[in-house]
Amino acid sequence: MRLGRPIFNSDGQILVGYQYELSQSVINKLQKMGIDYLHIEDAQTDDIIIEDLIREETRVNLRSSLLHILDRVASTSYDPKTANGQLFKLCSKSVSMVIDDLQHQDTIMLMNMNVFQSNAYDQHFIQKAVNVCVYATKLGMVEGYTGEDLDTLSLSALLHDIGNLKVPREILMKRSLLTPFEYAEIKKHTEYGFKLLKDEAGIPITVAHVAMQHHERINGTGYPHGLKGDEIHPFAQWVGMIDTYDSLTHPRAHREAVLPHQAIEILYGGAGTLYDINKVRQFRNRVALFPLGLSVELNSGETGIVSKVNTDFKHRPVIRVLRNPYGEPLKQPYEIDLSRHLNVMIARVGEAVGSK
Incomplete structure (x- = not known):
C-alpha cells in the first residue's frame, strides 16, 4: 500500500x-x-474524493497555537494578568481561519489529523481542541451565529479544556480507575480554566464561562456548580455536548472508543435531561458520523469503505464492499446503501492493516 x-x-x-x-x-x-x-x-476507490474541512495551512496554524499554549500555560510561572493577551494573540488568527474554511461546508466530516504530536498528552489535548472547535464552529453557523458571537463560540470551543493543563498529567493519563481524590482533581479543570481565561486580555468573559460550565448539565447533575437549564450559557451547552461526543469516539487511557452511532445514541439517551434535545438533533443532522473513505466492517463480516454520505440519513451511509467475510478481495466490488438495508449495520471502523 x-x-x-x-x-x-x-x-x-x-x-x-x-x-x-x-x-x-x-x-x-x-x-x-x-x-x-x-x-x-487504491484503484478501487480512486473515484471517492475526500475533501478536508479545513486547509492544511489552518491545521498547521492550530497546531502551532496549541503547542505554544501547552508550553506557556502549563508553566507554574504563567500569570494571565501579566501575559499581555498572549492566548488571544495565539488563537484569534486560528479561529478566523477555521471560520473562513467552514463558510462553504454543509456536512461535517472530521477525521483525526494525520499528525504525530510530541507525546500522548499533547496529542490528546490538541486533537480534542481542534475537533470540538471545528464541530462547534460549523454548528454555530447552522444556528445563525455570525460576527462576534461566532468568533466567541469558536474560541470558547478551542479553549474549553485549557484548565486541564493545570491538572497533573499522571492523573489525566492514568490507565486504571481513578480514585475519588483523583476524580475530584480532574473536575477542578473547569475552575482552573475559568481562572486562566477571565483575566486574559482580549479574551471575552463568555469564553471563561464556557470553560467553567461545559460539564454542567441541564438537569443540574453536572459540575462544578450544578447549574440547570438556562442557567448554563448556550455556548457551554453546545461545547459540553460536542466534548462528550468527541470523548466517547476516541480512546482514552482507561477505556476504548465507542462507534460514532453508539455515541449519538448515548447523547440521545441524555437528550432532555443532560443535553438540549434540539442541539442533539442538529448535531445528528449535520455531522457525517462515518466520513467518506473510512474503512468499516459490516455485521455480515464483509469489509469496505464509506463511498457516499446520505444527505437525509448521515448515520446510514453507502458502503463500497471490497472483501467478503473471509477477508478475500472481491473481483467485482459492489455498493450497499445502509439507508435502504436497515438490517445491515456497521460493526467496526478501521482496519488492522491501516487502510483508509
Whole structure:
C-alpha cells in the first residue's frame, strides 16, 4: 500500500511523504505514535474524493497555537494578568481561519489529523481542541451565529479544556480507575480554566464561562456548580455536548472508543435531561458520523469503505464492499446503501492493516 496523503509532524513538516510504500513495521510505528487513520491509494476507490474541512495551512496554524499554549500555560510561572493577551494573540488568527474554511461546508466530516504530536498528552489535548472547535464552529453557523458571537463560540470551543493543563498529567493519563481524590482533581479543570481565561486580555468573559460550565448539565447533575437549564450559557451547552461526543469516539487511557452511532445514541439517551434535545438533533443532522473513505466492517463480516454520505440519513451511509467475510478481495466490488438495508449495520471502523 502507498500513502494517499502525507503525514505531518507537530510543526507541520512532512513526517511520511505522499505515495510512501508502507510496510507492516511502519504501520505499527505509526499506530504507536497515535495515528489512527491513513489515506491509502487504491484503484478501487480512486473515484471517492475526500475533501478536508479545513486547509492544511489552518491545521498547521492550530497546531502551532496549541503547542505554544501547552508550553506557556502549563508553566507554574504563567500569570494571565501579566501575559499581555498572549492566548488571544495565539488563537484569534486560528479561529478566523477555521471560520473562513467552514463558510462553504454543509456536512461535517472530521477525521483525526494525520499528525504525530510530541507525546500522548499533547496529542490528546490538541486533537480534542481542534475537533470540538471545528464541530462547534460549523454548528454555530447552522444556528445563525455570525460576527462576534461566532468568533466567541469558536474560541470558547478551542479553549474549553485549557484548565486541564493545570491538572497533573499522571492523573489525566492514568490507565486504571481513578480514585475519588483523583476524580475530584480532574473536575477542578473547569475552575482552573475559568481562572486562566477571565483575566486574559482580549479574551471575552463568555469564553471563561464556557470553560467553567461545559460539564454542567441541564438537569443540574453536572459540575462544578450544578447549574440547570438556562442557567448554563448556550455556548457551554453546545461545547459540553460536542466534548462528550468527541470523548466517547476516541480512546482514552482507561477505556476504548465507542462507534460514532453508539455515541449519538448515548447523547440521545441524555437528550432532555443532560443535553438540549434540539442541539442533539442538529448535531445528528449535520455531522457525517462515518466520513467518506473510512474503512468499516459490516455485521455480515464483509469489509469496505464509506463511498457516499446520505444527505437525509448521515448515520446510514453507502458502503463500497471490497472483501467478503473471509477477508478475500472481491473481483467485482459492489455498493450497499445502509439507508435502504436497515438490517445491515456497521460493526467496526478501521482496519488492522491501516487502510483508509
